[in-house]
Amino acid sequence: MKNFNFLFLAIFASFTLNAQEVTLDYYLPDDISYDCTIPKPVDVIGHEVGEWHVTHDKLMFYMQTLAASSDRITIENRGTTFEGRPLLLLTVTSPKNHQNIETIRQQHVALSEGNANTDTANMPIVVYQGFSIHGNEPSGSNAGLAYAYYLAAAQGPEIESLLDNMVILMDPSFNPDGLQRFAYWANIHKSQNLNPDNNEREYHEVWPGGRTNHYWFDMNRDWLPVQLPESRARIETFHKWLPNILTDHHEMGTNSTFFFQPGEPTRVHPLTPKINQELTKEIGSYHAKALDKIGSLYYSEENYDDYYYGKGSTFPDVNGSIGILFEQGSSRGHIQESENGILTFPFTIRNQFTTALSTIEAAKNMRTKILDYQKAFYADLRNEAARSKTKAIIFGDSKDASKTWHLAEILKRHKIKFHELASDATIGGKTFKKGHSYVVPMNQKNPRLINAMFEKRTTFTDSLFYDISAWTFPLAFNVDYAELSSLSNAGPEVMDFEKPSGGVDKKSSYAYVFEWHEYYTPKVLNKILEKGLRAKAAMSPFTLEGTRYDYGSIMVPVQNQKLDSDGLYTFLNKIAQESSIKINGVSTGYTQGIDLGSNDFEALKKQKVALLIGDGTRSYDAGEIWHLFDTRYDMKITKIDTRYFNSADLDSYTALILPGTGWGGSNLLDKKGAEKVKEWVKNGGTVIGYRNTANWFKSNEFIDLELRKDTLVAKNIPFDQKQDFQGAQVTGGAIFEAILDRSHPINYGYKNDRLALFRNTNIYLNPEKNSYDNPIQYTNNPLLSGYISEENAELIKNSVPFKVKRMGKGRVVLFTDNTNFRAFWYGTNKLLMNAIFFGHMM
Secondary structure, three states: OHHHHHHHHHHHHHHHHHHOOOOHHHOOOOOOOEOOOOOOHHHHHOOOEOOEOOOHHHHHHHHHHHHHHOOOEEEEEEEEOOOOOEEEEEEEOOHHHHOOHHHHHHHHHHHHOOOOOOOOOOOOEEEEEEEOOOOOOOHHHHHHHHHHHHHHHEOOHHHHHHHHOEEEEEEOOOOHHHHHHHHHHHHHOOOOOOOOOOOOHHHOOOOOOOOOOOOOOOHHHOOOOOOOHHHHHHHHHHHHHOOOEEEEEEEEOOOOOEEEOOOOOOOEOOOOOHHHHHHHHHHHHHHHHHHHHHOOOOEOOOOOOEOOOOOOOOHHHHHOOEEEEEEEEOOOOOEEOOOOOOEEHHHHHHHHHHHHHHHHHHHHHOHHHHHHHHHHHHHHHHHHHHHOOOOEEEEEOOOOHHHHHHHHHHHHHOOOOOEEEOOOEEEOOEEEOOOOEEEEEOOOOOHHHHHHHHOOOOOOOOOOOOOOOOOOHHHHOOOEEEEEOOOOOEEEEOOOOOOOOOEEOOOOOOEEEEOOOOOOHHHHHHHHHHOOOOOEEEOOOEEEOOEEEOOOOEEEEOOOOOOOHHHHHHHHHHHHHHHOOEEEEEOOOOOEEOOOOOOOEEEOOOOOEEEEEOOOEOHHHHHHHHHHHHHHOOOOEEEEEOOOHHHOOOOOOOEEEEOOEOHHHOOOOOHHHHHHHHHHHHOOOEEEEEOOHHHHHHHOOOOOOOEEOOOOOOOOOOHHHHHHHHHOOOOOOEEEEEEEOOOOHHHOOOOOOEEEEEEOOOOEEOOOOOHHHOOEEEEEEEEEEOOOOHHHHHHHOOOEOEEEEEEOOEEEEEEOOOOOHHHOOHHHHHHHHHHHHHHHHO
């Protein structure tokens, strides 16, 4: 029987391999004609669609060629990726519309501006179609080759009518860097005799894989935070056009079929109107009909949700648009065995192509209904704002202008208006300082988007989440904020949005001092130490020449430095201006509190930091750390791969960071690697571990940890509810409050004794017996925003998310939570920097 099955599989595979040699006709509708003057993909890139994985350079070249060949298409470059690849956008519509495109755009955006006379009867609908935001989900971008050709070359009254009534914004590759990386992998492993065996190396990418962008970020989580260049380009386009439909073409596991939204009905964010899901379902009927026609299996209203607004398929829903997720079972290469038979790359492409067409068919037939929905959406928002008792939100940090500015920068990217603070104010015991605070009026175009960014939510209709359940921005940035019942203290609207100023207030022949509160102080300190200059950190507060300096303030003496007094002033002024830091020149060391010559000023050393990456580590966490050092703090960091870690010389490094690990946290380094790290720590190094590294630290006896475990047992839970029961215990991403001991070096730079921490693990540690060994501790009722099960809510009470222990001359530091989450958790970035610069003081 086994031999028979093998023979059948071989025959089936042989048949499928021959079928793999497809032409463009495999994808295109065969009932229409095509303009022979429009070049086909094979004419430009040298291979048929699906024969090879298209590289981004070939994809770009074909799109540019199409735009030059067709009067239906214009193309623009909206910026570049970290690796310098262009972020292209095709605008596809009729030649007549192209001649009037800016007027069409303005009339379309007017739907959101409250113009009651805006008539949708003859208005084109706007559809944004984006492909392969995950680079190793390539069927989308490869389908884009055939789809762009179809839009340019299809002939007949049907396509002409469609383009007369529609503007298509086509983003052929949401993630150029990742697409290029995966295409390289799949193509270098392709054999002439395609092999569907799941064990073939082609289907097993090496770490970190092609899913992410250059810094290993999942870009489908950045639509709301907008921290990456790729995201900023597409968000600019989105708000410029306010498209009615946005589609996001993904892939999922090889044994899956095809998914289209809507997702789970109970997992929709409450701010999303019910009619949005009804329209999504109606659009879905077009996908079902199209997939039925070609015999493809599919499903809907399962697995995926519409909750986190930072995803491409959900972000449009809070902006009066309809977001649609497509998920195609992935071949992860050219051909692979699956539970549904042999899955070929061209087959996956055809499903994506087919639903790209069904999207625009739905848009054409539902045009006025969807346009009217968008118009009504914004009209309802204006009524909500008028009725709301909250007239504005104020946010700021009296000690940190840069961090406040970066939160305002996100608002600016989302076209949210905000005002300066007219004068200093105290609200609810919180001090808001002019120049360090902004006021956001709710009476503007989209107050619902503002609510989505600022609200705290702790009650839910469902206990399962596909992504995080909380992302409250002022908590993520650790800024003070409050709701206002009037705009009485609002100054002028901020128009010219420039970074906060910085510099040295005056030249000194004695010393320079600056507080550690500002976001970019680690960048300044690193430059000082890299220059070979001496600097010290204050372990106690003091007051000097009328200014109070907090824990962790940095003092740079003028005497006995590499630079003379003029050179030191010039250097400090330059780096302070570049980093928006204010440095004070002082004329005496005599203070109220510790004097500048006190032993309570700790000498700081130049840092050389290594980051463990590769198999066994979590690429997201590693990428966030790399990005933080490289792009925010302008600090070098050496990435050491687990493959050669045991042979690497660690002697020159002052700190080693171990990012989140694989499941269980026990496969980070082998016994030899663990002993190597121990010896290095004993000689004075600081090892910093994140998340599941706790288990590795414990099993390798780096640190003695008491972990709290749940004793939950399923009772009266049937088998078909097992996954939901287990899923309800997952803390997928929520925000919790901790109390700080501000005198501890790990908390230098924090002005408040409360801090919001992001958590997406269930690692709960018992506190130490001595209170001073628990500088960060969760409160008795720590949930600020998001979902946590009742069982885990008990475990987290008064637990600690941070541990530090001496080992020989060095330190072992552990964070159970991700302090650098998705590049927008600005509020806890400094915890890692404190562990780097002040670890020896702990």
